[in-house]
Amino acid sequence: xxxxxxxxxxxxxxxxxxxxxxxxxxxxxxxxxxxxxxxxxxxxxxxxxxxxxxxxxxxxxxxxxxxxxxxxxxxxxxxxxxxxxxxxxxxxxxxxxxxxxxxxxxxxxxxxxxxxxx
Numbered sequence: 001x002x003x004x005x006x007x008x009x010x011x012x013x014x015x016x017x018x019x020x021x022x023x024x025x026x027x028x029x030x031x032x033x034x035x036x037x038x039x040x041x042x043x044x045x046x047x048x049x050x051x052x053x054x055x056x057x058x059x060x061x062x063x064x065x066x067x068x069x070x071x072x073x074x075x076x077x078x079x080x081x082x083x084x085x086x087x088x089x090x091x092x093x094x095x096x097x098x099x100x101x102x103x104x105x106x107x108x109x110x111x112x113x114x115x116x117x118x
Contacts, residue, residue, distance in 0.1 A: 006038070006039045006040045006041070007040065007041040007043065008034050008039045008041065009043045009073075010043075011027050011031065011043060011056075012043050012073050024052055024055050024056050027045070028059060028060065031060060031063060031065070031070065032065075034068060035063075035065040035066060035067050035068040036066075039067065039068050040067065040069070041070075042068045042069070043071045043072075043101055044060055044070045044072060044097075045057070045072070045073060046074060046088075047074070047091040048074060048087060048088035048090075054094070057070070057094075057096060058096070069097075069098065070097055072092050072095040072099075072100050072101070073101045073103070074088050074089070074091070074092040074101070074103075075088055075102065075103050075104065076102060076103075076104045077089055
């Protein structure tokens, strides 16, 4: 049997519930604990969504993690925008992460609405 690789989304998905708000310090402390637990990848948030997430990524560069790699969450480029000019793609690159979790809306209604695909 091969290795199991753990990808944790607590710092992004785990903060989407009503009443949950983590400070940058909270997120850094949680990342340290997830690393100590043995998590391989820690999704730190979406750097293009708010300044707090970008601040986390800038500070996370200096964490001395033993097991984990910090990843940034993002999406594919917006319709009618070159990837090099897309603000979310630029934010991913500014995050300094070596690993990105990129999502793409696959439902036809979402594609037509958000990406101009017919």
